[in-house]
Amino acid sequence: xxxxxxxxxxxxxxxxxxxxxxxxxxxxxxxxxWDDKGRxxxxxxxxxxxxxxxxxxxxxxxxxxxxxxxxxxxFEEGSNFRVLRLNQDEYVTGLSGVLEKDGGGIRxxxxxxxxxxxxxxxSSDNYPSDSTIDIDPAICDRREFxxxxxxxNRYRLTSIGMYLSPITSPDMVVKxxxx
Numbered sequence: 001x002x003x004x005x006x007x008x009x010x011x012x013x014x015x016x017x018x019x020x021x022x023x024x025x026x027x028x029x030x031x032x033x034w035d036d037k038g039r040x041x042x043x044x045x046x047x048x049x050x051x052x053x054x055x056x057x058x059x060x061x062x063x064x065x066x067x068x069x070x071x072x073x074x075f076e077e078g079s080n081f082r083v084l085r086l087n088q089d090e091y092v093t094g095l096s097g098v099l100e101k102d103g104g105g106i107r108x109x110x111x112x113x114x115x116x117x118x119x120x121x122x123s124s125d126n127y128p129s130d131s132t133i134d135i136d137p138a139i140c141d142r143r144e145f146x147x148x149x150x151x152x153n154r155y156r157l158t159s160i161g162m163y164l165s166p167i168t169s170p171d172m173v174v175k176x177x178x179x
Contacts (some may be wrong), residue, residue: 001037001146005135006161007097008106010151031151031158034072038163039147042092045084045111048075049121052105053097053157058148073152082120090115093139095162099131105156112136137164 010031036058043066044059055073059066094112098121099105108121139145146163 002164002166003149004137004162004164005095005133006150006159007095007109007133007135008099008151008157008159010159011153031153033149033151034070035149036069036147037149039069040091040142040145043086043088045086045120046071047082047084047109047120048073048079049082049108050076050079051122052100052107053109053121054079054155055152056150056157056160072150073157074155084111084118084120086113087115091139091142092145092162094134094136095160096132096134096136097160099133101131105158106160109160114140114142135162137162139164141167143167 010033039058039060041061042058043061046055046057046059048054048056053073055071055075057071058069060069061067090113092111093114095109096112097109098107100107106121108119108123110117110119112118137144144165144167146165148160148162150160151158
């Protein structure tokens with residue numbers, strides 16, 4: 001499988017989280033990473049967001065039952081929450097996201113499927129200096145989507161990417177080059 005790209009990036013640094021009050025900041029270690037490689041039959045995507053995407057969780061169909069992944073990120077009371085339900089014949093084909101200019105998080109995510117496009121999070125219309133990352137591996141067969149990976153800390157989702165599982169047709173020759 002190939003890591004097809006990532007919106008955001010993992011931080012391995014220690015930093016001090018300061019909420020703007022007079023209280024001292026809180027020391028935070030680097031991000032935790034997560035990996036749902038091979039978990040491809042996504043039926044639900046649960047997202048909590050405020051100014052940035054705070055957490056994401058996936059529901060997978062396994063033997064006809066809904067199985068939930070871990071929740072990656074944080075959830076605070078009063079956050080916005082959205083559930084995206086995919087049709088049984090729907091599968092992920094791409095992903096894009098808008099990052100805050102200061103690297104503070106992912107402002108919104110757009111998940112592309114074979115049947116549509118779904119934006120989750122805050123609109124970035126008023127933030128023209130934010131950067132957009134687009135992952136479009138041209139998936140046209142359900143078997144090509146290989147799952148998601150990413151990172152989070154105790155305050156937010158810090159990155160999300162996707163795996164690509166190349167498939168070949170009978171008349172295609174695959175050659176691996178060694179460097």
